[in-house]
Amino acid sequence: MLKEVTRPVWGLDEFDKNIVTATHFGFTPVATPKITEADFQIASHCEEHPHFDAVEKAALIRHYNEHSFADLPHPLGIVYRRPTIKKRLPGYSLHFIGAPTGIAEATLIRTSLSMLAEEGYKGLRLDLNCIGDKDSISAYERELHNYVKKFGGDLSEPLRQSLKQDIWNLFKHEEEEALEFRSNAPSSISYLTSQSRIHFKEVLEYLESLSIEFRIKPDLLGEKNHASHTVFAIRGFGKKAEEELTLGVGYRYSRLTRRFGMRKEIPMAGVTLFTTNEAERKVYKTLPKPKFYLVQLGREAKMKTLSILELLRSHRISVHHFIGKDKLTAQLMAAEALGVSHLILIGHKEALDGTATIRNMQTRAQDTIPMETLPLYLKNISL
Numbered sequence: 001m002l003k004e005v006t007r008p009v010w011g012l013d014e015f016d017k018n019i020v021t022a023t024h025f026g027f028t029p030v031a032t033p034k035i036t037e038a039d040f041q042i043a044s045h046c047e048e049h050p051h052f053d054a055v056e057k058a059a060l061i062r063h064y065n066e067h068s069f070a071d072l073p074h075p076l077g078i079v080y081r082r083p084t085i086k087k088r089l090p091g092y093s094l095h096f097i098g099a100p101t102g103i104a105e106a107t108l109i110r111t112s113l114s115m116l117a118e119e120g121y122k123g124l125r126l127d128l129n130c131i132g133d134k135d136s137i138s139a140y141e142r143e144l145h146n147y148v149k150k151f152g153g154d155l156s157e158p159l160r161q162s163l164k165q166d167i168w169n170l171f172k173h174e175e176e177e178a179l180e181f182r183s184n185a186p187s188s189i190s191y192l193t194s195q196s197r198i199h200f201k202e203v204l205e206y207l208e209s210l211s212i213e214f215r216i217k218p219d220l221l222g223e224k225n226h227a228s229h230t231v232f233a234i235r236g237f238g239k240k241a242e243e244e245l246t247l248g249v250g251y252r253y254s255r256l257t258r259r260f261g262m263r264k265e266i267p268m269a270g271v272t273l274f275t276t277n278e279a280e281r282k283v284y285k286t287l288p289k290p291k292f293y294l295v296q297l298g299r300e301a302k303m304k305t306l307s308i309l310e311l312l313r314s315h316r317i318s319v320h321h322f323i324g325k326d327k328l329t330a331q332l333m334a335a336e337a338l339g340v341s342h343l344i345l346i347g348h349k350e351a352l353d354g355t356a357t358i359r360n361m362q363t364r365a366q367d368t369i370p371m372e373t374l375p376l377y378l379k380n381i382s383l
Contacts, residue, residue, distance in 0.1 A: 018115045020288065021111070022079040024313040025309055025323075027111065029080065030063075033060050042256070043259075061268070064097070074099075093272050105229075105230050106203065125213065126232060128203075131224075140191040144168075145167055148170070155181065170185065187218045209306075210310075230250075233250075249271065250269065288318035290320045291342070293340040294320070297347045297348070306323070342360055355369060356368070
């Protein structure tokens with residue numbers, strides 16, 4: 001996804017299997033941002049939660065500013081090992097920056113599923129919900145207050161006081177009374193602004209194009225002071241398969257960028273993966289060096305791109321791409337600069353026909369082949 005970057009910025013000399021998997025989808029490995037006292041202050045208005053970690057997001061935004069990541073081509077995908085401080089679950093963080101559309105959530109979800117599957121987790125499933133933008137969240141909060149006012153007369157005093165303190169506490173209590181009461185609570189999806197509704201629809205279209213099964217979980221709301229739009233959780237079973245685990249949680253956190261004094265919000269979405277298979281990590285000294293560049297043009301082609309990347313990754317074929325970019329010129333210029341031997345072209349026709357066009361960069365000769373034969377075709381190209 002990126003052009004050349006300097007080692008002092010990224011600061012990595014080795015890469016484990018999960019990091020390499022993420023690079024197939026365009027994520028660039030970076031050094032883990034260090035959490036400072038300033039990050040805790042920036043996120044002080046947000047509640048502490050192991051799955052919705054505002055402090056870590058604040059550290060990433062500060063890291064982004066200090067190392068001038070804004071000067072790099074966007075959308076920008078980055079991946080790193082989670083900061084190791086007390087009470088913090090181990091794992092990985094992936095971020096997709098600069099893309100206001102559903103491609104950000106789709107890329108994070110597809111990459112996360114691949115990383116978790118590679119680690120041996122089974123029975124992976126996706127839960128998601130949408131709380132929309134700031135106006136959507138405000139409208140939903142008002143409706144929750146109306147719901148409690150209208151139907152909460154028989155609630156116990158402790159629960160009533162908790163909801164009076166913060167209406168979102170309704171989704172934090174796990175006692176039977178709270179579970180029963182919130183089962184009939186209004187859904188946040190019903191109060192999305194038109195723009196938020198369009199965004200969520202696009203995310204769902206991407207998931208359907210990827211054949212990823214999901215279920216809508218109305219009580220998956222995130223942390224109201226910095227999370228927004230689509231909130232998702234990936235659940236599954238480890239090798240012991242005794243109980244289902246929460247393996248990943250993702251959402252947009254663009255609102256936090258304003259806390260750093262920025263004039264406008266930067267579109268930022270991220271997912272945190274909670275993985276513990278430390279003993280099985282294989283370390284690589286170098287990253288794959290792709291010889292091909294995947295070019296997509298048009299909405300249908302973009303919808304297909306993530307499935308193509310997963311197909312190639314499963315055959316251990318790495319390709320350059322700029323998945324968040326729509327303009328053909330920018331993609332072709334990047335391919336020229338990288339000196340790849342062949343282009344993989346996916347346009348409107350190819351997306352509908354289930355084909356791919358392979359173009360030789362030197363001779364300009366090209367072949368159009370069925371998508372399922374693409375891995376074998378690329379492996380047989382003499383480089």
